[in-house]
Amino acid sequence: MPTPEHDPLPDVAVGRHPDFGIVAANPKQLAASTWMLKGFDFHPVPDHPNLYALANQQRDGQGRATRAVALLRRADYRVDAAPPRTAARDVSGRRRRIGILAEPSAFPTVRQDNGPTDNRDSGGRAVAAAGQKRLLHDAVVVVPGIMGSELIDTATDKVVWGAPHLFRYTARMQLDRFRSLALTDDERAGRTGRIRPGGLLSVHEWFPNLGGIEPYSKLVGDLRANAVHPHAVATFAYDWRLSVRHNGAKLAEFANRHLAAWRAHPEHGRHMVSAGEDRPGQLLFVAHSMGGLLVREVFATPGAADEVAGVLTAGTPFAGSVKAAVVLSTGRNGAPWLPREELRGIGRTMPGLYDLLPGYRCLWDGDETRRLAAADIVAIGGDPDLAVDTLSWQQQLAGVQLRDHSLVVGVRQPTPASMHSDSGEAVASEELPRRKDGMPLQHPDGSPMRQVLGGDGTVCTAAAQHGEAREIPVARKHGTLMSGNLVRNMAVSALSRIRGLEELGDILGDGKFGLDAPEAVRLGEEFTIRLAGTLNPAAVNCTVEEVTGSRATVRAELRRDCENADTLSAACALTQPGLYRIEVSGGTEPVSHFVMAAAADA
Incomplete structure (x- = not known):
């Protein structure tokens, strides 16, 4: 913190x-x-x-x-x-004089680092440290979000998603790897296998208009360090290009196989006896983004969720994301060095992308908004069959609830919440009509009232909510939600049955910063970083660093913004290609944003 x-x-x-x-x-x-x-x-x-x-x-x-x-x-x-x-x-x-004082021998200084604390004996068994309420004896499945699984070409064994060193990629190399992600006619017909999932993402990645994502290694390490044995924690990698229905069925099978294997594990039985557990281990899901939709699919399958004890989701677009529509239409500035029509053709083949389309009233129609129809999706570049399929799927899943569900919602970041169609292009907006009891409100002059909800930069707050789940607001960007210390510790605590989430009552960590910058820029092109939440430049520190290998750094000094008195801003230009993390620290936990820099090939 x-x-x-x-x-x-x-x-x-x-x-x-x-x-x-x-x-x-x-x-x-x-x-x-x-x-x-x-x-x-x-x-x-x-x-x-x-x-x-x-x-x-x-x-x-x-x-x-x-x-x-x-x-x-x-x-x-x-x-x-x-x-x-x-x-x-x-x-x-x-x-x-009478204060909160500790004896040095009682509370020794502990080395601080970013790695998990792993107290284990030589056999890999977790040693219960003093103060730990209980060791986790349930079977945990970590489900990543869209873009969160490594993808491999089965024929060549080449990594087509999740390869390191993006800073070395030319525009042509980037386009070639995006082309490899497009579904073929055989894959559309259900004959999958050309692309297979590897493991969870272990490097930083980026996709036009969806932005950057961080790896899950810290989260998985923390969970395994707090389990009875590392084998209690499994990761489910999947081909996120395919439909949620397809991957959800695979997750249900995988999770129940993992539970059976863990219950048969010697350390599970040994712990049951030594700790006096009154029940065998059950299933616990930790899911990010699209991964939460896969978990919901498990609950929609009769009998598949009978052994699930609890779920923690973060940044899951239960009601969809406007950004998915922007990707389908290729949007504005998604990757200015790549041909827009080709990007449109790649995105429109992916059923998984359609399953992220917003299911709420997001499309402006005059002064009001309405839900997307299949014709609207087609108008921005979508495939007619996939559009119909995903709208039907959304209706079928609308009433499915998750058991013992804790829900992390990203807040305070500029986030698209609505859209209008402009000559076949989805143009996003942060505004939605302000309503009361379902009816739009108006100003005294008759003009419609509008509101800005915010979110995690990808999923607006309203779209991330789900049923009666315990909501935990966190001021972080979508692609970095699961790498933050707060959420990682929350996952360990919640899965160790440490609760009390409903008593939070405020933003976790008192996170107050909203960070805004482009997601893609040309080399040498100047852009602006904007920070909301403080007017004191001395209270914050802004760093810009390439994260895929070159480690190039760029100076960015935040100052009072002359045009917007409520924000700080910094001018920045990236002269070397790569994926850069903009990070602002000074609050409870840093807030980060990814921007890709590349040049068009000569």
Whole structure:
């Protein structure tokens, strides 16, 4: 949890209180800190705001608190565990003698890094560290989003998606690999196998108009480090070009095979006996983006979800994404160095892309919006048969609910929420009509009221909601949701049956930044980075770095924007090709955005 170095207050303070024993304080009153402390069995002390006492301290209280400090620091929280003679600060910042003080031997400094804590013996078995409420004994399946699985040409064994070193790719090389993703007539007829999924994405990737995505290695590592044995956690790679219905059926088979294999695993049985578990392991899904739609497909299949205990989804477009329509029409500035008509032809063959089309009232028709019809999809370049199929599929899945569902929703990022058609092109907008009880509202002069919902840059907040799921708002971009410390720790905590999500009441991590920049630029072309959420340039730091191998860096200094008083901005130009991460730190957790830079071939 990054905290500006000049900030005198820690995010969490842990130590001993003369009346309440082992306690923790939340001096900044962060909702994320409150949630994490409750997960570690620290509970509010009556009449002592922001003070939390460890429950059942007779059960190795010191060890459990030490473990809590270690995990909080791993999640980048600034944790104060000061020596007993050091005065602490109260919430107002004043020094006090009776404070949240810790003995050095009780709360040692823990090395901070980005890798998972893996406490295992020589046989790979997880060793229950002091303070860990329970080891995860359920069977976990991690389901990535669209673009999140490596794809391989079966005939040549060549990686066509997920290959490293994008910075070396010319425009022609990029177009060749996009061409290889287009479905053939045989694949459209159901004879798949030309392309096979490898593993989960292990490098950064990028697709025109969908943007960039980060690998899932940190998330998988954290889950395996907290399982009874690494074999309890499996990853489901799939050919995301194909329909959700096709891949959902494969996921149902894979998940139930994984559950059976884990229940037969020696470590599962050993843990059942040693921990006194009252039930065998069940299935838990952790899904990103399109992966959540595959999980919903499992629940729509009779009997397939009987053994599912819970689901965590992040950035799943349960009601679709306008960006999918933009990809079908090739949109504006998707990849200015590539031929638009050819990109349109590639995208229109992919059933999986159609399954991401918005199912809510997103198409402007005068001053109102309506749902997309098959003719609208065809008008922007879609295939008639695939358009009809996906609209029918959307209707069939509309009422399917997920069991024990926690739902991460990206917020505060500029996000397309609606569209209009302009000469066969889907033109996106962030605005939607403001409604009450389903009816559009008007200003006194009769003009329609409009609203900007925001989201994660790809999925607007309304489209990410689903039924009665517990919503957890996080201020991050779509492609980076699963790599952030907060969501990774949430996944571990939720799957270890540490709950309390409904008590968050605020944006996780107090994330406040909205970051906006193009997703693709030509080499040397100047563009603008804009940041909402602060007006103090000294409070934030902006870095621009190539992430696929060259590691080129570019200076970008945020200043007060002359045209928009509510934002900071920076001018930037990229002179070397590659996929660049723009990252702004200074809040609770950094917010990132990917931009691809390339030049047209001579």
